[in-house]
Amino acid sequence: MTTERELFDSYNKDVYRTCYYMLRNTQDAEDLCHDVFVSVFRQDWRSVEHMRAWIMRITVNHCLNFLRKQKTKQEKQGQVQWLYDQAIASSKSIDTLVLEKTDAAELDKLLNQLPEKFLTVITLRYIGELSVSEISETLEIPVGTVKSRLHKALNIMRKKLERQNHRFHLKGEKQYGTH
Secondary structure (H helix, E strand, O other), X not given: OOOHHHHHHHHHHHHHHHHHHHHXXXXXXXXXXXXXXXXXXXXXXXXXXXXXXXXXXXXXXXXXXXXXXXXXXXXXXXXXXXXOOOOOOOOOOHXXXXXXXXHHHHHHHHHHOOOHHHHHHHHHHHHOOOOHHHHHHHHOOOHHHHHHHHHHHHHHHHHHHHHHHHHHHHHHHHHHOOO
């Protein structure tokens, strides 16, 4: 028989990582991770057959609810501001840190432009490392819908990256063009 502590130890990292990548804030991710396990332990979790999928479904639902509340709060305040913080190992070179921060900021910006349904499948697939069938079970949607959303999300991100690169090249040509 699994104890609550063993369950927590088994799934804590997956839950936290999913929360962090969906919320982009360390403190919010920690708070929601705690809330997820409170929810899990208040339910009859010992009778759950597919524990990982069940916990990830609860995690995603908590994150989506939090994001909706944040969006409403921001709209009421008239501000659209997201706080980002990233833990960066101090042993890396300055050049590496700058490149990683730039890449991470661009990726964060792209991810935050995705509709919730696309953000959710991208996060579960590439951050939570769930299979397509696990995502299907977690979100309670057909496998084909998961594949479709992954495909559409990646296409949206690819097109946005292409537009950004195109604008960057155009700026470069204007600045450094022939005189």
